[in-house]
Amino acid sequence: MATQQMSVTMTGFAATHPSRHPTIAKLVTFRMASTPSWNDNGEWKDSGTLFIDVQCWGRLGDHVMHSVVKGAPLVIVGRMNSYTYTPENPRMTRDGKEMLETVWRLTATNVGLDLSHSTSTWSLRDRVKESQDASAPAPVGEGAEASSFGGYSAVAVSAGDGEGDEDTPADNPDPELATAGDTTPF
Structure with missing residues (x-):
C-alpha cells in the first residue's frame, strides 16, 4: 500500500x-x-x-x-x-x-x-444494461435508487442549467453536449 x-x-x-x-x-x-x-463587498473577483x-x-x-x-x-x-x-x-x-x-x-x-452548475438525471453503465433482463423495464424516475441496480454506479445525463430551463429534458439532451456520439453527454 x-x-x-x-x-x-x-x-x-x-x-x-x-x-x-x-x-x-x-x-x-x-x-x-x-x-x-470570492465576493468582495458585492463584487466578484x-x-x-x-x-x-x-x-x-x-x-x-x-x-x-x-x-x-x-x-x-x-x-x-x-x-x-x-x-x-x-x-x-x-x-x-x-x-x-x-x-x-x-x-x-x-x-x-x-x-x-x-x-x-446544472441539473442532471443518470443512465446505467452498459455493463449493467446488458445484464438486466431485456423484458423487464429498468426502474426510472424519482423512485429509482442506486440499490435498485445492484449498487452499480451510473453516469449523469444533462438536463438543463438548473435555472428552470425545461427546453432540454433528460430524454433529449443538448446536442452540443452529446458530441461523443452517445446520448449520455455527462
Whole structure:
C-alpha cells in the first residue's frame, strides 16, 4: 500500500475534450481549469486559473471519454503527482543553468458532474444494461435508487442549467453536449 499520497477533491471545468492516449489504450486524459473566486463587498473577483492534467484509467477513462465534454462543470477526486523535465528550449537561471519544468497531474479515482452548475438525471453503465433482463423495464424516475441496480454506479445525463430551463429534458439532451456520439453527454 502506498503511503503519503496527496488525495484531493477539485472542482472546475473541463478545459479540453477528453482524448485517449495514442499508445496506452486504457488511459484517457484531459485538462481541467479551476478559478477560485470570492465576493468582495458585492463584487466578484477571480484569482489566477489553475490548469491541471487529469488522467483516467480503465473503465473510468471509458466513461469519461463518452461523458465529459469541454466546458462541463466537474468534481474530481484523485491523487496528485508530478514529474519534472527539461524542455527543448529551457529558460535559464541567473547563474546560467537550465531551468526544469514541473507538471502536476491528477490521477482521478472519481469524476462527476458538479450539480451546483446544472441539473442532471443518470443512465446505467452498459455493463449493467446488458445484464438486466431485456423484458423487464429498468426502474426510472424519482423512485429509482442506486440499490435498485445492484449498487452499480451510473453516469449523469444533462438536463438543463438548473435555472428552470425545461427546453432540454433528460430524454433529449443538448446536442452540443452529446458530441461523443452517445446520448449520455455527462
